[in-house]
Amino acid sequence: MVARAARRERGIGYPARMPTHATFRRLALPVFALALLLQLPLALNPGYYSHDELQWATFAQAGMPAGWADPGAFQYRPLTFATWMALSRALFDTPMLFHAVLVAWGAANATLLALVGRGFGLAPRVAMAGALAFVLTPYAAYTHGWVGCIADLLWVSCALVLALAVQHLRAAWQVGLLAAVLTGAGLLAKEAAFAIPPLLLVAAVFDAARRRRWAIAMLVTTAVCAVYLGLRLDVLLHAPRDGTQYTLSAWNAPLRWFEYQVFAPIPPLMEAFTVLQRPAPVLVAAALWLALVAALWRACGRCAALFLLGGIAALLPVLPLGASWNHYAYGFAAVACMAVAAAWPRATRDGRLAIGGFALLTCLHGAVVMARMHQVGRIQSVFSPALAAALAARPADATLALRLDRDAKPWVFQRLTHQIPSYAGVPIGTRVRLVDGAAPADYRIAADGRLIALR
Numbered sequence: 001m002v003a004r005a006a007r008r009e010r011g012i013g014y015p016a017r018m019p020t021h022a023t024f025r026r027l028a029l030p031v032f033a034l035a036l037l038l039q040l041p042l043a044l045n046p047g048y049y050s051h052d053e054l055q056w057a058t059f060a061q062a063g064m065p066a067g068w069a070d071p072g073a074f075q076y077r078p079l080t081f082a083t084w085m086a087l088s089r090a091l092f093d094t095p096m097l098f099h100a101v102l103v104a105w106g107a108a109n110a111t112l113l114a115l116v117g118r119g120f121g122l123a124p125r126v127a128m129a130g131a132l133a134f135v136l137t138p139y140a141a142y143t144h145g146w147v148g149c150i151a152d153l154l155w156v157s158c159a160l161v162l163a164l165a166v167q168h169l170r171a172a173w174q175v176g177l178l179a180a181v182l183t184g185a186g187l188l189a190k191e192a193a194f195a196i197p198p199l200l201l202v203a204a205v206f207d208a209a210r211r212r213r214w215a216i217a218m219l220v221t222t223a224v225c226a227v228y229l230g231l232r233l234d235v236l237l238h239a240p241r242d243g244t245q246y247t248l249s250a251w252n253a254p255l256r257w258f259e260y261q262v263f264a265p266i267p268p269l270m271e272a273f274t275v276l277q278r279p280a281p282v283l284v285a286a287a288l289w290l291a292l293v294a295a296l297w298r299a300c301g302r303c304a305a306l307f308l309l310g311g312i313a314a315l316l317p318v319l320p321l322g323a324s325w326n327h328y329a330y331g332f333a334a335v336a337c338m339a340v341a342a343a344w345p346r347a348t349r350d351g352r353l354a355i356g357g358f359a360l361l362t363c364l365h366g367a368v369v370m371a372r373m374h375q376v377g378r379i380q381s382v383f384s385p386a387l388a389a390a391l392a393a394r395p396a397d398a399t400l401a402l403r404l405d406r407d408a409k410p411w412v413f414q415r416l417t418h419q420i421p422s423y424a425g426v427p428i429g430t431r432v433r434l435v436d437g438a439a440p441a442d443y444r445i446a447a448d449g450r451l452i453a454l455r
Contacts, residue, residue, distance in 0.1 A: 023115070027124045031114045034128075035107035035135045041370040042145040043103040047095050047381030049373055051418040052148040054384065057092040058421040060085035071231055074239040074246075079188035080151040087150075095377065098147065105153050106144035109334070110135045112160035117338045119167035120207065123345070130341030133359060136366040138264060139333035142271075142326035145373040149327040154189035156331050158182040159196050162221075163203065166213050175213050179220040187228050191236070191317060195331055197222045198313035206306060245273075245323035253319035260315060260329045261289050265361035267368045272324040292358040295351035296343045303343035310335040326369070376412055383416055383449030388426040390443060390451055399431045402451070403441035410434075413445055 036043070048054060066082035067073055091098035110131040117127035134140055143149040162182045169175050179200075186193030197218050204214035229236075237248070255276075262285035263272045275282060296304035312319075314331035321328070340355060347355055390400060402417075404410055413434060420428045435441050443451040 023118065023124075027114055027118060027128060028111050031128050031131050032107050032111045034132055035110040036103060038132065038135055039103045039106065039141070039144060039370065041374045042141065043100045044096055045099045045145065045374050045377035047377035047379065047384075049146045049376050049380070050148060050415045051420055053088075053092075053146075054416070054420045054423060056081075056084050056147075057088045058423075060088035060092070072235055072239075074235060074241050076232065076235070077151055077188065077190055079185060080154060080190060083154065084147070084150050087147075095381065099145070099377075102147065102150070102153065103144050105157075106135060106140060109153065109157055109160060110140075112157070112164060113334050113338060116160060116163045116167065117341070119164065120338075120342075122338070122342055126341050126345060127338070129344070130338040133341065133363065134334055134337040136363040137333040137337065138269075138362070138365040138369045139326050139329045141366040141369040142373070143330045145370060146327070149330070151190035152192065152327045152330040155186040155193040155196075156334065158186035158189070158193065159199060159331065160334070162196065162200075162217065166200075166203070166217050167210065169213070172213070172216050175216050176220045179217040180224055183221040183224040184228075187225070192328070192331070194225055194317040195314050197225055198316050199310065199331075199335070202306065202310045202313050205309075206302060245321055245325070247322040248320045249322070250320055252322060256319045256321065256324050257312070257315060258286075259324040260332060261311075262286050263324070263326075263329075264365060265289070265358055267361060267365040269365075270369060270372055272326050272329065275324070288354075288358050288361070291354040292340070295347055295354035296340065299343040299347035299351050299355075303339050306342075307336055307339040310339060379412055379447075379449040380416055381449070383413070383445070383451070384423050386449065386451040387417075387428070387432065388423045391428060391431055392426045396427065399433060400443065401433050401435045401439065401441040403435055403437060403439070403444045403454070405444055405446050407447045408445050409447070 064085070066078045066085065067076065068078040068082075070076065070078075087098065087101065091101065113134055114127040114131035117130055118124060122130070135144070143152050159182075162179060165178045165182075166175055169178070183193060183196050186196060200214055200218035200221060204211050204218060207214060241247070259272055259275045262282055263269060263275050265285045265288050266275070266278070266281045268281070269275060269278070293304060293307070296307055311332050314335050315329060318324075318328040340359065344352065344355060387400075391398075394400070402413070404413060417428075417432045417434060422428055441454055443453055446452060
């Protein structure tokens with residue numbers, strides 16, 4: 001019995017028993033509660049981060065269909081769109097409640113991740129540490145704080161529930177049925193769910209005791225993905241798309257992978273696609289990443305391999321894209337945090353310095369992302385109502401020219417005025433222009449979002 005307990009503490013690939021009431025009381029509930037607490041800045045956000053949240057609120061109020069019957073659309077994500085519009089109809093006017101729901105969803109994903117880690121044989125404290133580190137990464141913080149990332153919450157939830165089911169179900173038919181249903185749901189949420197089969201393959205390699213069940217799940221999910229591709233391959237490859245970030249090229253893959261690896265320990269950066277704009281921090285981050293991998297390898301070769309191979313599997317569908325985004329690496333963050341946590345108990349003192357330093361910078365980065373998203377939300381909660389009031393006071397065909405104060409961040413207001421059909425019932429559309437400092441303007445925009453009349 002002692003030997004079995006010791007093996008369970010060794011890390012990845014040593015299965016534990018089915019979760020009990022004690023497991024939920026001592027692991028699941030504390031993880032969920034602490035994950036909520038760590039994300040309070042996101043839950044208390046009084047506004048929204050970008051244009052799509054404002055757009056979809058308008059679509060929801062207009063009763064736009066979710067597009068279940070339109071598989072020819074480039075972004076065929078009816079489960080995401082239906083969920084998003086339902087939440088917008090119910091909660092858009094109460095941003096804090098909206099954000100609280102998404103933060104609770106993210107905390108639930110962290111809880112599932114902890115249970116999956118425990119199912120792989122990690123000690124409860126180790127599984128808890130990995131799950132809580134996950135919510136503090138800049139990838140998860142961004143995903144849980146931006147309503148536009150509901151698709152990522154959905155597909156990762158499907159993957160985690162499937163992993164937990166494979167770990168604890170006995171009957172092959174149950175595993176196969178759940179694999180088909182959850183993979184189908186994940187694909188209806190976002191094409192990133194193509195990562196599920198390679199993730200299951202990695203799990204099968206590292207979990208010999210349940211390899212048959214992992215293999216069954218992988219074969220079923222692969223079949224579901226093949227059917228999906230058969231129906232939509234031409235659309236995905238050739239349909240018109242909005243923005244170069246969806247342009248596919250195999251040459252993008254190494255660069256995207258590198259950006260996702262080094263983004264985490266660079267706290268000043270808000271978004272992953274800006275990584276290569278700052279060469280000096282990138283070189284430091286790359287050195288820290290190499291030290292991390294070396295420490296993982298010395299502590300637990302299986303953990304290092306899982307960090308690398310599992311990370312690639314989770315990122316596989318997004319590596320060919322033309323740009324990297326924080327939320328694209330949401331699944332990667334889950335795998336990476338659990339692999340790093342699994343190696344910690346066996347790391348040397350020097351190894352813990354490398355792992356701890358990288359983890360500390362990553363968590364600091366997540367805190368910075370939370371703070372900035374909260375700041376943008378406060379600006380939006382002032383700016384959008386002020387803009388709607390200014391437009392409502394003018395004829396329906398009138399436009400507004402807005403000039404930014406020197407300390408106002410252009411990217412914030414570019415997003416908050418980009419293709420917004422209406423706000424609070426006031427049509428916006430093309431009625432707003434941001435002008436430079438030399439051009440005539442009707443209002444100037446203060447850094448906090450207030451509009452100050454100029455004429």
